[in-house]
Amino acid sequence: MPGQLWTEHEIEQLRGLLAQGLSASEMQIGSRSPAAIQNKAARLDFVGDGIPRKRWTAEAESQLKRLISEGWTAARLSADPEVLAGYSRNAVQKKLGRLKLIDGGRSRRARDAVRLSATQLDRFYTFLLAHASRCTPEQIALLWNRENTPLVTRRRVVYHLQKLGVKRSWAEVMRMPFSKAKQRRVSKKALEASQKRWDEYRDYQESELRELARRRRSRTRSRGKSLAVRACRDCNRRWPAVEPFYVLYEKQTAVGRRRYLGRICRMCRNKRRRESKNLRRKGPATA
């Protein structure tokens, strides 16, 4: 059923609003709907499909950047009427391309993804069902890739296991021998890495102390004095007999508060603390 005929005045209005760069949804022409406005503009062959795209304002652009950095996708952005109203999914995607904000890795994965043909999928599903109960998704992918094409990732295995309805829970997967072996490998590696970082940190700490001692010595020497030094009872290294090379303790005695300097250097004291802490953690049996 044809609607109300467009009047000359309305057409003029449409032409003017188009010139202003408004989109159909932003136009107010009588009680015409955006779709009616869009159709009319197309029929009149004003521009392209008749409708100019909504311009990107600086505000919209910064909102887009912020939301994308928070992990929003173009699809979610265009579906939410609260944000960036008037920009279609396509518009958002194009803008992201121009702003070079496309997740390159994700696009590449999508582009390079090789679809399994019907026969391949059949074979893959048989394989999955045969291995699902004993193997982790990672292991299934490794086994499949050893003798079959196209290559699959752990992620794809998980996806298809889910489709088959045989996805294991995380806890179940973690209990599998493959996962346990991997956990052991990883935790050993992590432990070694952490040990290395601590060693490096302590080396750094010691070099800082040495530098500080050197500066103290040269300062007192320049004043014509000599700096009291003390040999550490543990390592026998000689450090200035002050903080922070030794710890200053305070003690309440009968004659009042007394302060005294520790007998072992700061590095050795830290080492002793570390060892006693490890001892407590492991228990005396393994010490």
Ligand SMILES: [Zn+2]
């Ligand atoms: Zn020492």
